Amino acid sequence: MQIGEVIRKHRKLKSMTQEEMAKRLGVTAPAVNKWENSNSFPDITLLVPIARLLDITVDTLLSFQEELTPEELGSILRELTDMMKKEGYETVFQWAKKKIENYPNCEQLALQLAAALDGYHLMKQLPDSEKYDGYILECYRRGLESSEEGVRIQAAEMLYASYIRNEQYEKAEEYLQYFSIQNPNRKRKQAQIYAKTGRIQDASRTYEEILYAEYMVLSEVFYGLLALAMEEQDMERAHMLVEKQGELARLFEMSRYYEIVCGLELAAEEKDKEKALEIMEEMLSCVEEIGSMQQAPLYAHMKFKGLREEVLTEMKENLKNGLRDERFAFLKDDPRYLEFC
Template identity: 45%
Template structure:
């Protein structure tokens, strides 16, 4: 790790701007910027003041050891995990801490050490476990500025759960900012905080929104899978997926229309005339059930737009037009129901 990267890392951990650091050292802000970009090196006379400012040794500042490899990290972590089984946690922790002091700039090492030490004290009976809180949390906090998204996210998640277990929900909530707003994990953790802090209605809304989104996403995936099965010639699996989608729709009160909608795709693929006619008739007569889920107790805390009679009549009319398309349903020629449907459509 270059000295520039070490300076940048410890400056951020200290919460200093480049300008603040420059003032304390008696140099210009552009000089600090050039150090961190590895364009220039600080004067040798500044090494001790810089180390003192960060509270580290000059050896740490200069990264006196070659960086540890990923393979060496893997071996070290495996050894730590093995030692937890028969050695005191305190001893393993001390050795792990010493290793981090040898390689202060290696984020991957710090991340994995912090993760394994944190997990070990959670899943094992460690005496005075709380006395390790500050050190482990400081490691995770230092990783929140990592350029590696997976490390940054893992650190935020660890800190969230740490404060959540301590029932410090206000602090825990701050770490959700490290997740994107549409991240389902963030939404779930936020809902959990709502539930724990007495925001019961907000919790209901959050849980129900996630549930509805997951149901819709699942059915989209199942529809894509069914089509793939059809194209691949695996009709047994296609029927199984269509039945499963129907069961999901039924389980979550999605309404008759959504329970059978995917079955029409399969009947059309197989050119099953009787089945196609049966499903068409059922879909047309159950248009108004397409929004049944809005009346379900499962989603009773959500607000939905209410549609009037005109909406369902328009939907029904569009369905009839689509079902009368000869390019798609021409195989239905001669079927009494389909021919009647076409006649009615033409008269309109």
């Protein structure tokens, strides 16, 4: 807030009129009114008396703060939105620019106001965009210097979108460094640049890598949900989750092994002897095909390392060892189970 806004806010908090404040400070009521409307500023010798009168520090009076509160930021954005409905773009732009200048250390404010101006300009398809673009981009770049990761990523998003929109793909690519290597958004944006610049094979491979990685995440999520459902003894939900996990594996063209493996957990929980043995038998028989997704059309552009025979043998032995777990103790007298193990 500017000094006038601070004076008005804290004067009202003390239920003091402008006349009362003026009398206490030995000035006129119009002088206080001018301060509060930012038409003039208090004399430097009055700063300490004003701060004492309002029960605040001089730092607070002079608005020495790095960040706005969420409430203050929201209030400014609402004011900007209201202005957009009534004023021309130039007036709104200059108002926003002045606000940003009043809070030079608040990257969040600069970012939010710049994004609003950018969006308003695009929505209205106003002419002379180059007149404003430079300033808006500079506000976005300021966000890259923020100590808050969320602000930096949001600024990078805005810059990426702006350069993609203007078909400046090399510039857009520069801002991918602000996203984590593990962030699917980074890979998706990289694939978009590949596609826009005619690198179709690279774009296809990158999109496929995202699909493959997302399957692994979603599969773990289903396992987690299944464990919770079984813990709560909600077996109807557990059966639904096993079915969905199988559909997920089919949708992502994973091997039959991944379609059925989740069901073994449920069969063990329910001590369903026939179902457990049926799934065990099928799992053991399709271990050799566990890498079949490597030939799936969905992943045609990805390069996989082939599974060597010794690796498959080791996987099968590990599976057999897993079947000896105490969860399957209810099968210990079954000859088929003993054969599997």
